[in-house]
Amino acid sequence: MKYPSNRMGVVAVNKRRGCARLAKGSSGFTLVEVLVVIAIMAVLTAIAIPSFVQWRKSIRAKEVIWDIVGKGRLGRQLAVNRNLEYRLEFDIDGRRYRLVQGDAPFGSTVWVEARPWEDLSQFVNWSTGSACDGTADINFEFNPNGTAEATVDTICINDTEGNLRFKAVISLTVAMVRIE
Numbered sequence: 001m002k003y004p005s006n007r008m009g010v011v012a013v014n015k016r017r018g019c020a021r022l023a024k025g026s027s028g029f030t031l032v033e034v035l036v037v038i039a040i041m042a043v044l045t046a047i048a049i050p051s052f053v054q055w056r057k058s059i060r061a062k063e064v065i066w067d068i069v070g071k072g073r074l075g076r077q078l079a080v081n082r083n084l085e086y087r088l089e090f091d092i093d094g095r096r097y098r099l100v101q102g103d104a105p106f107g108s109t110v111w112v113e114a115r116p117w118e119d120l121s122q123f124v125n126w127s128t129g130s131a132c133d134g135t136a137d138i139n140f141e142f143n144p145n146g147t148a149e150a151t152v153d154t155i156c157i158n159d160t161e162g163n164l165r166f167k168a169v170i171s172l173t174v175a176m177v178r179i180e
Contacts, residue, residue: 060123061165072177079142088140095120125158132156148175
């Protein structure tokens with residue numbers, strides 16, 4: 001019976017045991033080399049993890065702030081196009097927000113849901129006011145003439161540790177929601 005090998009003799013077979021082994025002159029990795037590579041990978045991973053965690057927190061906060069800005073822009077657009085008031089309502093304690101439509105161009109008394117409630121992500125917190133310390137519910141009202149009304153003009157988005165990430169501020173004169 002003939003055992004397989006190449007011309008270089010890299011593979012040799014033990015005839016008594018029937019198993020293959022590396023022949024002399026062939027190369028492989030030693031245990032020390034493998035351990036060094038694992039150690040280098042561990043150090044690189046330890047360096048990268050904190051940056052990755054911060055990046056994820058930032059992305060989650062950006063998703064929320066961009067959704068709020070998008071709803072504000074939609075409210076302004078609908079108010080001008082449909083000649084009705086629209087309001088972006090923030091339920092701070094309930095951790096949700098929605099867009100509602102008024103029944104008149106100004107001074108609406110009946111508000112109907114235009115977009116359903118959106119829940120705030122569990123990975124961020126929010127507060128109101130320019131000092132980011134308010135907890136009262138607020139509304140951004142968009143008028144058909146392109147202006148806005150709000151008792152408090154700022155929503156603050158924080159990470160779960162309380163670090164401020166972004167602010168959404170409404171300009172009352174032009175009814176635009178901007179990110180700071």
